[in-house]
Amino acid sequence: MKVNEPLNSLYFTCRVEELAKDYGKVQAVRNISFDLVPGEVFGLLGPNGSGKSTILHILTGLLDANRGSVEVNGVCIKDKDSRQWIGFAPDDLPLPVSLTAVEYLNLHHRLRKRDDRKVAIRLAEALGLSGALGRSISSYSHGMKRKLQLIAAVMHSPDLLILDEPFRGLDPEASSVLRDLLRIFTGAGGSVLIATHDMLRAELDCDRVMILYNGEQAALGSPSALREAYGGLASLEDVFLQATKLDEFQVRRREQLRAALSFDQHGEELR
């Protein structure tokens, strides 16, 4: 289901058109199109294996699509110039643990050929990380690594911030810092693309979401418009379960669980 809502801009930070990606016989992403306008937080939701990371990796230039196109600020992402406008924080924290945080940020700075170290230092202060910048990344906690990745993703002042599961493993204080950062970033006209399994955060933080199912678009719209379009459902999670047919699966699985547990309770042998 697609809810057509007027976008509050004629300018698109990012345009994704009819994107498709196959891994051999697996069609991971099929005919996906969406636009991001300045100031928008856009969420990509979907069950495991629905194609979220594949889309993010195409947008960040880590993977080539089989079909379709992606433009950032009107420039095709195959043109390396487009990378200057993109900041990316991946989900799996691939940080070089043998470096200190300062060495890591300097590496980013040198790759980007822009003097963005002052921004990095100010961000580290705001995120409460400045006292630990000289320490080896191997001594960082999960939350500290996420903060360091965020600094590396935004220190060159990108227009499009791409975040894979940004809230995963963050404590309430770190989550609230991240939400502030997103609000200030989008308030200054940046666009944010988030892939997440966290329905509550998506409902609260995303202006629009796309729900993916088997690599295809199952629903697109603002959380409130989607709840309404699905018959006034109480939450985005309910919309997600219906759009991805997981509600039917859940009923079946509960029956199977009930049967399995009562089977065990009767003391019969497991075969």
Ligand SMILES: Nc1ncnc2c1ncn2[C@@H]1O[C@H](COP(=O)(O)OP(=O)(O)OP(=O)(O)O)[C@@H](O)[C@H]1O
């Ligand atoms: N390198 C790869 N080689 C082969 N198949 C892959 C590869 N990467 C992903 N896939 C397949 O592509 C499909 C989409 O995977 P993808 O990782 O994009 O999904 P996802 O929505 O990000 O999943 P998750 O929520 O579990 O992270 C899945 O069927 C997955 O098995």
